[in-house]
Structure formats: C-alpha cells, structure tokens
Amino acid sequence: MVRLYNCHPYGSQRIVPTKQVPEVFCCGGDSVFVTCAGGCKVEVFTVCKDLCQPLCSFNTLGKVLDMKYCDIGDYLVTIESKNNISALRTYVNWRCQATVSSRISVRMLGIRLESCHSGSAKDQMEIIEMPLSDPPLSLACCPMRGDLLVGCKSKLIIFSLKYMSVRDVPVLDFERSLILHVMGIIPTHITFCAGYIGISADLEVLLIKLMPTPSESPETTSPNQKELETVPDKEPKNPLPLQSHLRELDDFVMCQRPVELVGEECKSCSVLVTPESTGLSTDLTRPSQVYHVLYRRFAPDFSEGLSVENTRLHSLQLLPIYKTGFVIDSEETTPQKELLSLFCFFSLPHTGYLYTVANEVKQISVYRYPERSQQAVLTPQFLHVITSNNLQCFTVRCSAAAARDEDPYIDTTMKTCPPVTLDVCTLRMQLFIGLKAIDHFKNYIIILTKADIEDVTVKGKSPKTMHSWKSGSVKNKTLPETGPGWNLYVVSTMSTIQIYNELVEYSRRYDTMKTHGSIHLLSEAHLLVRASLMAPNVDEITEKAELIAAFKDSCASLGQCFSRLDTKHSHLTLPYFKMSGLSVSKVIQRVLSNEFSLDYGKGFMFYLKHTLFEELDEELSEDMALKALQIFSNREPSHLPYVLCSSCMANVCPKKAMDCLRKLESSSPSALISLTKASMALRMQDAKTCEIEIQRHPEMLLLCGFVDEPRLLMRHRSKEMIPTQMAYHFKDIQPGLLVASAVALHENSKIHLKNAEIFFKVLCEKMDDDENIPQMLVDFWEALLSTYPTESILQDILFKLSSHYVCRIRDLQQHTCVKPLKSPEDLRNSCSHFGIISPWISRLVSSETASCLDCGDLMKLQSLLCGPSMDIPSFLPLLKFIPEENNSNLSIHIICETRMMEYENAIERLLDRCPEAVIQYARHEIKNGSQALWWNKLLPELCHRIRQSESENKTLIASLRDTLEVISVELELQDFLNVLPDDGTAVFFLPYLLNQRKLDI
Structure with missing residues (x-):
C-alpha cells in the first residue's frame, strides 16, 4: 500500500543554459555534463547554491551515445559513434578545459605512460581510447573504487582504476582486469558497486557478486564455470530479447512464467556468467568466482497494449550506504569508504522493486505508480520517478535496513527504529510537461523535458488501444533542434530539516487520540533524519548538530504517540523516549500536557514502569514524584512498592506514600508492602512503626520480600553501591536479618558476590580498608557457605575466609573483638564445609588459653581445614604468616601436613611440642x-x-x-x-x- 501526502520535497529549479536540444546528459560531483543532438561536444555546467553556470566545454571524437561520470577519479567515460562504429573513451583532467589555451592529448589504453606524458601533463586534458572487440552498449562506474564496467552483447568488461606517478605528476590510468562472458541474456542496462554487478534486459534482472578465488584452492571453479563446461558451443536456449518471451500460437500470446530466485536457487536460471582474468596486477592474477545473488523474471504487462516500450524494465541501480567511519587501505593513503549496506532497485513501467542484497537478499519495498513510469533514480532518502508529465517522490526504507545491518540488536528496550516493512508513501507529484529523463547528484535532481505537438496530440488518444505486438517496436523520433519546447532543469531538493519540519507539521493533522497516521508520518521523518546522519558527507558541525536535535525530537514525538496506544506496539514508547534523551520529568510533563492525558495509554505505563524500575541518577522533584505516585495508585496500584523503591522517587512525600500503601494493603496484604511501609516510616524517623511493620511477618516472608525488591536494601548509582536507610537500620538492630537477606539475594541471582561485598564494606564504612574486613562481611561469607554455592564461588569464599582467619590469628593481640553471628559450633552444625575438629587438636591447644574466645577464628580455621572442601595446596602460601610460637598456631601447620599426608613430619612436631597428643593423633590419622x-x-x-x-x-x-x-x-x-x-x-x-x-x- 502506498500512502499519499502532499509535502514539498522539491525547492527551487534552474534551467541548464544549454543552447541546443540536450540529447544525453549525466551529472556528479558538482557538475552537469550535456551533449546536444547531432553534436560532438560536451558542455559542462557547475551547480552551486542553486546556481547553474557554464564551467567548460570540450569536443569529443564522435557522437556521444551514452556517458557516465565517476566521482572517484573525476573522469567522464563515453560511448561514441563515428562512421557507424562505436568506441569507448575516457576523458581525464577535463576541468583544465576551462582555460582557453589548454592542451589535449589522446592515447591508447595500455601504452606506456612515460612515452606519452610531458612535463606539462597536469595542464592538459587526456582522452584514453579503450579498444574493445565488441561494440559497447552500456556503462557503469563503481562509486566506491572508481572502476569501470562496460557492457557488450555477450560480455562484461571491468577496467580497474589506477593511480600512477609519471615524472612526479599524478596520472590516472585504467587496466583491463576481468572479462565476464555472459550467456542467456543481452545486457541492456548494467550497474556496478563494491564487486556487485547488476544486469537487466527487457524482462529479466540478474545480480551477481565477484569474489576472489581462494588461494588455498587455486583450481577451484565457480558453479557457473562447471555448468558452462557442459553446455555445447551454441546459442543459449533462452535468448533474452523481448520476442523470446512471447510466442504466437493461433492468435494467442504465450509468455514465460514469472520467477524469483535467491542465492543458490539462482543456479537454475538460464543465465551463465564465466570469468576470464586479463589483468597483470598481483591481486587480479587469479580469476574471480561468480556468485549469483538474485535473479528475477517478469511477465510482460499488456494493460496499455502490446508495445515493447510499455513492458520493459528500466532504472536498474545499486545504492551503497556506508559506515560512519573510514578505513585506510593498506596500499593507499587515501581513506576508503566502508560498505555497510547495499540496495538494488529496478522497475517495470507500473511497479518498482527495492531489495537489500549485501548481508541478506530480501525484498523490502514495492512501489505502485499511478501511471506509467519512464525512469527512476534511488537515493538514500527518496525514490524519484518520472512519468510523461509528473515528477513523483516516494519514501524509501534504506536507512531502516542499514540501521539493522549496523546494529542487529537495535530493536531492544534501549533503542529501536521504524520497521523496514513500513508502508511507503508519495510525498509529492510535481507537474512537468514532456518528461524524458532524470538523474541525481547531491541534493539536486536533473530532469530533461521535451514537449512537442505530437506529444500533445498523442496524449489525447486512449492509452488502452491495442496494437499488434509485431509492430510494437516504437521508433525513436528525431526531434528538431527548434522544437516547441525543451528544457534541462536542475531541481534542488529541500534540506532534511525543512522536510522534517513539514512532515512533523503534517502529522499534527492526524494527531487524534489513538491514530496511526501521525505515527507513520513521524516514522517517515525519523527515517529521513537517520538517513542524513548516515551519509558520509555530513561534516559540518552545525548541520550535524541540527540533524541530531531533529533525531531526538522525532524520537520524543514517536514516544509520545506510542504512549497513547494500547496495541502490541505500545512497548516502543520506552526505546523512543530513551533515544530522545529526555529526562523522566520532561517525559511526564510532555505526556500530561497533552489534551488526551486523562487516559494514560499502555505505552506510557510501560515506559514509566521500566524507567522507575531502573537505577537512574535522576531524582524526580516532589511534585513530579507525587504525580507518578498518583498515576500508579489509580492505574496499577500493585506496582506501588516497586515504584516507591526507585531512586527516582527519593523526594516523594512519605506520608502520602504511606496512605497509598495502606489502601493497597487493605485489599492485598503482603510482606513486600509491609517492608515498603517500614521504609517510608524510617524516612519519617518513625522507628516504632518500622518495627511494628517488620514484626508482622516471619523472617522467611521478609526474605522473600527483599528478594522481590532488592532496592529496599541497596541501590546502584553511577556504578556505586549505596545502602538504603533500611539497611543501616538493620545493621544496628537486626544484623542477622540483613545478612540472611544478602544471602537470599545472592542465592536468587539478584546480586553478584562482588557487589554484595562492596555493599557490606560501604555499609560498615570500610570501603578503602582491605586489611580490616568488616565482621558483617565475614558473617555473610560464612552464611553463604550454607547455601552450597557453585565450585568456583565456593573456593573463592573459602580462600577469603581462610585469609581473614589467618590475619585475625596473626594479629590476635591487636584486633578489635566483634562477636560473630555464628560460633564455630553453629557453623559445623549448619554447613558440611566446616569439619569436626579432631581430638588431638583439642589436646594440643588445651594447655593454652586463647586471648579472644568470642571471635573463635582459630577454631573456625581449624574446622575449615578439617572439612572436605578446603583446597589445602591453595592455603599453603598463607602458612608463612602464621608463626609457630604456640601450640594453637602449630595446630594449623600440623593439620595442613596431615591433609598433605606428611605424617612423619607431623609426628616429629608433636613429639617435640606436645608428646601427649601423639597417640591421639596416631589413632585418629594413621x-x-x-x-x-x-x-x-x-x-x-x-x-x-x-x-x-x-x-x-x-x-x-x-x-x-x-x-x-x-x-x-x-x-x-x-x-x-x-x-x-x-x-x-x-x-x-x-x-x-x-x-x-x-x-x-
């Protein structure tokens, strides 16, 4: 479906001041090249700031039948006819013809440059003759490398662009590098870009890709080569002129069936392409492999009669879109554009087709024209189509496809883009009488119009008149040089910002409560700006800043539109508002200021929930927080506890929040609601109410509440872990509950071990003190062992605990005694990682009195080493920090020796220090x-x-x-x-x- 809008993508128009009837023209860079009917001269006009002025002119060696300009190399290539013989010529350094006294040199391709270049070569135009065995029929230039592709009846020839230096003068040259023999199709139109070659005939299109033959298998041949070897040396079975698609049988017209083949399926088509390398460069000595990408055959359209001109394909084009950066070629110092996406367009008289072909071959758009088209040009932003009397502008989806090629994960909660399948639309149908041809460069459209008396007369006839297909070939009428009217126009396209503003203004006509018309127009405006930002020539800071501002504004407008929807697409509110860069406060203000704000859509609620559930640095003002509280209290009260725990709601009035929570609790009480009320009570410095709310539920339900909403205890801000007021309260009043909550959060994957450790260090104000680990963190490690974590986490915790115990034992006289939550006996009873202390150990240390019985670090370390989980080899480096000055420390060394099965050393140590423990040791260990x-x-x-x-x-x-x-x-x-x-x-x-x-x- 094609939507129709009446916008103004075209601005001013200027007439190219050519004196005779234009016959062939092309454009590029900043110039328009024109040849007149019957003449052997090229006129060049420069276009700048909507001014079209003559730049220079130069004579050709024959009548120009076709010509193309290439930005890379700044050269013009022509197909010229002289004495009914077609020749291929390239004009280099043509700008010097602006000087009257400039020189011209002619040379044959392949001649040594030193022999034909003088010291003044930089001041002369050079004509390069390119000899061909077959007459050239069509031309194409690669916009990325500047290589030239020439189409003949049965072959395609690639000339590689080369930069050379002759007597310190830079010289441009070409080399015939590859010949592609084509069977089964006569290339009437060709296109060339980044190794992709498009070929079209009357009703067939073939897209191939050239790939170098892998060096590992130099004898490898392409599938096409193998197929060609089995084909006899005769004409192809399906020649491609239009008459081959039609067969007369008793007054019936028989046509071939339409077909579309992609990738490997293309092998079954009747077109064969065989490469033949002719180049001398090291990178082109091996023939390239030819891979078929796309093949499509159409049935002729006889809705306007059996005329050949009414059925042929036209406007075959490859459109590249580049990455935003540049890559430096290993052999050249000039930056090369890096291809991101490639699009292929071709058109029938009434229908155009757009494919993406670089990463995935897929049809993305079909264009239906209201009347028969004559030619079309594709740009990253628009498709411009001419009919007999109309210049039409259609939107394209290239930027949407390219955005997904650049970022396959673009459709997330953080970012998105309008879909590739978005309906195309017509922005404008501009009237021009007698449109004949169209071309495009930069922000300009070049159109040729020729109107004469015959055109006006024929226009009045019925287009439905049926003619015999045998006489369908329309002869080219030679227009007199002094015809009734001809013009060559340079039409400037409006700037992206102007068209964007018009589309936004146009969307307001559809800005009703729940409409999709405004979303479609805003999506068009968004893609328009996105395409401009992806253009490689956006260098001016002011222009780029305006485009970025428009991009963010379009995201905000789309987010606001989706916020009012209750459909499956309403979730797009979140990524569009994210990309807009608007704060939560501004988004709420923007939505509430709308006249339809009384009924919040599902999209807005989706955005608000996800945003408030995230850890943002922004804090809503008291008024904005109150509005958010009222919105959720009215629409989704069950989410109130989660909303109130958001860092954005730090300034919410706790009293009003308590009122809303009481109202919610009356219908569906839960431990989470009680914990949230306790948090609000702490904000009001009401410790008594806090204790009452906590005591209403058993500890297990409280732990479930913390797991459901961890932000009751901790919050992230700028990669920092911030304990809440409730966490500090539990630290002083109920440390066991706080530790158990942290363990439950870790066990349910709500917090990582590293973040939990940071939380306790910040809570105990020992973030920068690696020596004095807070006891609450040690309690957390000990409690975490009872959950039987995975092996990697287990060994990490065991090492940290053992290191801590060693430090405490080493500094027994200096450390501050803090009573742990669990004694050694409690740990042994709750966790199998702590083993039973052997009797000989108790006998060994019985003669000594520990200086700190409350900590129990020595017994915990002994129990840990006696357990089945401790990796003794990893603990051995810590032994050097434990002096053997007493039997308590000695016991650690002997336990390690015993675990390492070094019994003899252990016996000797015991006989020296405590003989009475030897027999118990022997009975227990040996x-x-x-x-x-x-x-x-x-x-x-x-x-x-x-x-x-x-x-x-x-x-x-x-x-x-x-x-x-x-x-x-x-x-x-x-x-x-x-x-x-x-x-x-x-x-x-x-x-x-x-x-x-x-x-x-």
Whole structure:
C-alpha cells in the first residue's frame, strides 16, 4: 500500500543554459555534463547554491551515445559513434578545459605512460581510447573504487582504476582486469558497486557478486564455470530479447512464467556468467568466482497494449550506504569508504522493486505508480520517478535496513527504529510537461523535458488501444533542434530539516487520540533524519548538530504517540523516549500536557514502569514524584512498592506514600508492602512503626520480600553501591536479618558476590580498608557457605575466609573483638564445609588459653581445614604468616601436613611440642594403608627419645605403651619381635610378648 501526502520535497529549479536540444546528459560531483543532438561536444555546467553556470566545454571524437561520470577519479567515460562504429573513451583532467589555451592529448589504453606524458601533463586534458572487440552498449562506474564496467552483447568488461606517478605528476590510468562472458541474456542496462554487478534486459534482472578465488584452492571453479563446461558451443536456449518471451500460437500470446530466485536457487536460471582474468596486477592474477545473488523474471504487462516500450524494465541501480567511519587501505593513503549496506532497485513501467542484497537478499519495498513510469533514480532518502508529465517522490526504507545491518540488536528496550516493512508513501507529484529523463547528484535532481505537438496530440488518444505486438517496436523520433519546447532543469531538493519540519507539521493533522497516521508520518521523518546522519558527507558541525536535535525530537514525538496506544506496539514508547534523551520529568510533563492525558495509554505505563524500575541518577522533584505516585495508585496500584523503591522517587512525600500503601494493603496484604511501609516510616524517623511493620511477618516472608525488591536494601548509582536507610537500620538492630537477606539475594541471582561485598564494606564504612574486613562481611561469607554455592564461588569464599582467619590469628593481640553471628559450633552444625575438629587438636591447644574466645577464628580455621572442601595446596602460601610460637598456631601447620599426608613430619612436631597428643593423633590419622608408621616411625622414635631423656619421661613411656598395644595386636609374633630394639631391654617388652603369645594360642 502506498500512502499519499502532499509535502514539498522539491525547492527551487534552474534551467541548464544549454543552447541546443540536450540529447544525453549525466551529472556528479558538482557538475552537469550535456551533449546536444547531432553534436560532438560536451558542455559542462557547475551547480552551486542553486546556481547553474557554464564551467567548460570540450569536443569529443564522435557522437556521444551514452556517458557516465565517476566521482572517484573525476573522469567522464563515453560511448561514441563515428562512421557507424562505436568506441569507448575516457576523458581525464577535463576541468583544465576551462582555460582557453589548454592542451589535449589522446592515447591508447595500455601504452606506456612515460612515452606519452610531458612535463606539462597536469595542464592538459587526456582522452584514453579503450579498444574493445565488441561494440559497447552500456556503462557503469563503481562509486566506491572508481572502476569501470562496460557492457557488450555477450560480455562484461571491468577496467580497474589506477593511480600512477609519471615524472612526479599524478596520472590516472585504467587496466583491463576481468572479462565476464555472459550467456542467456543481452545486457541492456548494467550497474556496478563494491564487486556487485547488476544486469537487466527487457524482462529479466540478474545480480551477481565477484569474489576472489581462494588461494588455498587455486583450481577451484565457480558453479557457473562447471555448468558452462557442459553446455555445447551454441546459442543459449533462452535468448533474452523481448520476442523470446512471447510466442504466437493461433492468435494467442504465450509468455514465460514469472520467477524469483535467491542465492543458490539462482543456479537454475538460464543465465551463465564465466570469468576470464586479463589483468597483470598481483591481486587480479587469479580469476574471480561468480556468485549469483538474485535473479528475477517478469511477465510482460499488456494493460496499455502490446508495445515493447510499455513492458520493459528500466532504472536498474545499486545504492551503497556506508559506515560512519573510514578505513585506510593498506596500499593507499587515501581513506576508503566502508560498505555497510547495499540496495538494488529496478522497475517495470507500473511497479518498482527495492531489495537489500549485501548481508541478506530480501525484498523490502514495492512501489505502485499511478501511471506509467519512464525512469527512476534511488537515493538514500527518496525514490524519484518520472512519468510523461509528473515528477513523483516516494519514501524509501534504506536507512531502516542499514540501521539493522549496523546494529542487529537495535530493536531492544534501549533503542529501536521504524520497521523496514513500513508502508511507503508519495510525498509529492510535481507537474512537468514532456518528461524524458532524470538523474541525481547531491541534493539536486536533473530532469530533461521535451514537449512537442505530437506529444500533445498523442496524449489525447486512449492509452488502452491495442496494437499488434509485431509492430510494437516504437521508433525513436528525431526531434528538431527548434522544437516547441525543451528544457534541462536542475531541481534542488529541500534540506532534511525543512522536510522534517513539514512532515512533523503534517502529522499534527492526524494527531487524534489513538491514530496511526501521525505515527507513520513521524516514522517517515525519523527515517529521513537517520538517513542524513548516515551519509558520509555530513561534516559540518552545525548541520550535524541540527540533524541530531531533529533525531531526538522525532524520537520524543514517536514516544509520545506510542504512549497513547494500547496495541502490541505500545512497548516502543520506552526505546523512543530513551533515544530522545529526555529526562523522566520532561517525559511526564510532555505526556500530561497533552489534551488526551486523562487516559494514560499502555505505552506510557510501560515506559514509566521500566524507567522507575531502573537505577537512574535522576531524582524526580516532589511534585513530579507525587504525580507518578498518583498515576500508579489509580492505574496499577500493585506496582506501588516497586515504584516507591526507585531512586527516582527519593523526594516523594512519605506520608502520602504511606496512605497509598495502606489502601493497597487493605485489599492485598503482603510482606513486600509491609517492608515498603517500614521504609517510608524510617524516612519519617518513625522507628516504632518500622518495627511494628517488620514484626508482622516471619523472617522467611521478609526474605522473600527483599528478594522481590532488592532496592529496599541497596541501590546502584553511577556504578556505586549505596545502602538504603533500611539497611543501616538493620545493621544496628537486626544484623542477622540483613545478612540472611544478602544471602537470599545472592542465592536468587539478584546480586553478584562482588557487589554484595562492596555493599557490606560501604555499609560498615570500610570501603578503602582491605586489611580490616568488616565482621558483617565475614558473617555473610560464612552464611553463604550454607547455601552450597557453585565450585568456583565456593573456593573463592573459602580462600577469603581462610585469609581473614589467618590475619585475625596473626594479629590476635591487636584486633578489635566483634562477636560473630555464628560460633564455630553453629557453623559445623549448619554447613558440611566446616569439619569436626579432631581430638588431638583439642589436646594440643588445651594447655593454652586463647586471648579472644568470642571471635573463635582459630577454631573456625581449624574446622575449615578439617572439612572436605578446603583446597589445602591453595592455603599453603598463607602458612608463612602464621608463626609457630604456640601450640594453637602449630595446630594449623600440623593439620595442613596431615591433609598433605606428611605424617612423619607431623609426628616429629608433636613429639617435640606436645608428646601427649601423639597417640591421639596416631589413632585418629594413621589408619588403613598408613599403619606401618606405628612400628616403622613412631616406635623407634619413642624408644630413641626415652633413651635420650635424662630423667624418666612418663609421657613418652605412656605413649610407648599405647604404641606397643597397637603393634602387638596388628603384627604377627615374628614381625613383632623383628621391630623390637635389640639393646638388651627385652624385659620391658616381655608382658607384650606374653600377651602376643596368648593371642596366638
């Protein structure tokens, strides 16, 4: 569907002051090139600030049949005819013809430049003859690289643009780099851009892409090459002139079926393209691979008779859109444009088709013309179409598609763009009599009009008159040079800001309560501005600033329109208001100031909820906060607790908020509402009411309330963690509830471990003190272990806790004692990560009195090391911070040695420092496969130490007896005798021998 609006995209118009009837023209840069009927001369006119003035003129070597100008290289290429022979020529450095005394040189492509260039080459125009084996039929220039594409009857030839230096003079040259042999179609129109080539005939369009052959497989051939090898050397089965699509059979006209093929499907079409490399450059020595991108065939349209001219395709065009930045080529120092999106347009007399082809081949728009078109030009902002008497301007969707190519995630809650499928519209139908041709450059439209008596006479005839298709070929009428009327116009298009303002003003006609007309017009204005911002030539700061301001204004207007909707698209209110840059206050004011503000749409409520639920730096004023409170209280009261916890609502009146919460609680009470009321009570410094509200629910429900709304305790602002007033209250009154709440938040993925740690450090005002970790953070770590976190988090917490315990043990005399929430016994009972402390450890430290019994850090560390989860190797580096000055510290070292299975070292340490704990250690730790240590290590060591002691050591002797009891039971009699010492003290061991003997009997 095409919408029709009456806007004014066209501004002033100037007549190109050519003296004779224009025959062929083209434009580009800042110039218009014109050749007149029957002449061999090119006139050049410069266009600047709506002025069109002669710049220069130069003679050609023949009659110009077609010509194209290329911005890259600033050259003009022509197809000229002389003596009925067509030739291809390129005119370089033509601007010097503005000087009367300028020189002209002619050279053949491929001749050494040194031999034909003098020192004054920079002051002369150069004509480059490009010899071809077949007559050239069509031309196209690549707007990105400046390469030239020439179409012949059965081949396409690519000439690569080269920059050279001859005697320190920059010279432009070409090289024939690639020939594409085409079978199955005669290229009547071609287009070329970024390696993409478009070919069109009467009713067929083919788009191909050239890719270099991979160096890894130099023998690889394209699918088309393989297919071509199997085709006999004869004419293609489906030649492309229009008559091939029509077949007469008993007064019936038979046509081929329309078809559209994309990608791999194109292989089934009848058009074959074979590459042949002819270049000498290192990057073009291998033939390119040809990939089919799009093929489409149409059935002829005989709604206006069987005339050939009424059915042919026209205006094939490739339109590139570039990224905003530039890339530097590795071999050249000049910046190169980087392609973002590529669009392909072609048109039938009554219908135009627009495709995006760079990243995904997809049809994005179909244009229906009210009357038969003659030609069209596509720009990033508009499609300009001429009929016999009308210049029409259609909107395009190129910027919408390009925006999604640049950012595939553009359709989110943060940003969006009008859809590519948005209905196209006609902005203007400007009357011109006798329109013949159209071209476009920068902000100008060039149109050629020729009106004569025959045109006026023919216009009165019925267009529905049916003629025989055999005589359908319309002969070109030679217009006399002194015809009744001809003109070549330069029509300036209005600036983007002017058209934008007109579209916005136009949208107000549709600005009713719930209409889509205003949204469509504002979307058109938005895409118009977006297209201008994506243009690579937006360099002026003032122009760009105006476009950015218009872009934000369009986003605000679209957001306001969607805010009144209750449809599936109402959610777009949020991203459009986000992109507008408006504050929440201004958005509320903008919506409330509207005459339809009495009924808030779903879109506005969607925006307000999501915005107030986010952590924003903005704080609403008391009046604005009150309005937001009233809006939610009336429309969605269930969201009041979440809204009141927003940082934006910091200035809301707590008393009025309490009234709204009481009203809500009367219908649906919950722990979240009570917690929110408690928060409001703290704002009013009413601690008693706060305690009453908290005590109304058990702790488990309170934890669920905090999980539902974490902002009751903590808020983010500019990447900072800010505890709330309620958090500080719980810190002093109910620290256990605060820690349990943080654990619940972490367990439900509402807060990361790092943020939770920052929260407790800020809460305890020890953010910059890495040495003195707040006890509440330690309580959090200990409580978090009871939730059995994942392995990565578990090891992180275990390391942090063990490091903290080591620091506290090391500075036992200096640290400030703070009673923890859980004792070592509580931790062992609630969490399996804390193990049971072995009896030998208790015996080892029983002779010492800890200086701080309230903390229990030593016992916690002992229990942690005895547990199954602690990674002992990661803890070993911390041992160097624990001196062995007392048995308490020694126990940590021995536990680590035991966990590392270094029992011999542990036994020696115990015999040195606490022999009475040796047997308990052995009984508890030396088991199963390690029992040989009893008789191989412990027994000899005890005997040795007893002999070395000057006085009788009852502890060692008692340990020896206990050891003998174990050995006598575990070993056979002969083995037992073998381990006994042979120093004559067998009497001492006699009772154990007798006992062993009894056991054997």
